[in-house]
Amino acid sequence: MTEETKFTQAQFIHPEERIRIHHLNNDIYQSVSWHKHDFVELFYVRSGKAVHRLNEKTFRAGAGDVFVIQAGDMHAFEPITPHFEWIDCMFMPAFIDYDVRTLLSSRKYFASDGMEIEYLMQTMLREYEDKKPAYLTKLRGYLLALLAELGRQGEQDEGVDYVKRKKTRLLQEAIEYVHLHYRDKIKLDDAAGKLGISRSSLNRLFRSQLHDSFAGFVNAYRLEQCSSLLRSGDAPIRDAALECGFVDGKHFRTQFRRRFGMTPGEFRKAAISGDGGTTMLAETDYGPQQPLAIPR
Known part of the structure; x- marks a missing residue:
């Protein structure tokens, strides 16, 4: 690994919200170098392909792939297609009543129920951007459903049909x-x-x-x-x-x-x-x- 950067909650997440969601593409970031942070990140690929390095593992990331980056994990990625688009969900573990540590950063999760994860991520993004009344309550519900879906995948046999x-x-x-x-x-x-x-x-x-x-x-x-x-x-x-x-x-x-x-x-x-x-x-x-x- 090369020299890394460390990011903190205070740099990205408002303390009263304890969550931040944004939509990005490689028109904004050509690549993201090695870094770590003290919050949890869900990295969901909407379109395009990239090489995603997470701790000691290297993954080929494509549309529908989901990665869980735990606090303290090291990761970096580089798009390998002209267009690469992703949704980033960063949150503090205290935001939700779920043991995020049960989700592994050593594996790649999939949108295995078709577009359920896509739907949840996109709905969360819209809720976060619109900030309508009770948006944080709704975000907790959507995030819990998303984490539960990822956890269900983790409990299944790796040899899915x-x-x-x-x-x-x-x-x-x-x-x-x-x-x-x-x-x-x-x-x-x-x-x-x-x-x-x-x-x-x-x-x-x-x-x-x-x-x-x-x-x-x-x-x-x-x-x-x-x-x-x-x-x-x-x-x-x-x-x-x-x-x-x-x-x-x-x-x-x-x-x-x-x-x-x-x-x-x-x-x-x-x-x-x-x-x-x-x-x-x-x-x-x-x-x-x-x-x-x-x-x-």
Whole structure:
């Protein structure tokens, strides 16, 4: 190991909150050198790949991977793809009634229930950023559910069924592909070729695990990204639609109304006035109206 840096709670975490969550990518940090800290960190990879070094072990980190960095652990990482995106959850052990020490920093955890961990991390991020009343109470609940899921994995046999693990990894990579290319014209054949499977296998994977076709998932993700633009910006609706990969205005308006129950213009007005736009988004982060879950 090379010379390390030590970070403290006081540098990152407000003492009254005892938790901090943020969304980062390698546009901000090209790499992170060896360091340690006196708080617990959950490092969740949303997209891209990196080499993650944790104490004496080296891991290949990809979409859906979760690492638990205990207080005093040493770690560093370096992205190996042009785009690398992660969510960082830093907290003091006293924030939650859970023995975090039971989670191992010597292993890599997986989003084995499909998108449950992704959903929890993204929901926690939104709660932390919005800071609505009782947000810390809700964060404790979400964090407890997330830690319990990781703990459940740790209690299972390391030899989890290979076929199930492979399906989970393929699905994560397919979703990562959508995250990176949803602005472009996504073809089923291109996505399947990227994963090294047939187009029918890719569609079958999405239908069996997410109960939607690949094209349906792409459409839903584009609508979510567009709804975020409409909620937070003042760009013309047509520009927001184009930015998210919709080239046919009529098709976009039809799909948007079908999904959100209102036109894009009505959605923007509701979001600005607080009459329902943001509430609706909370229920529709990644496509289906419920958190995506892959059955074991």
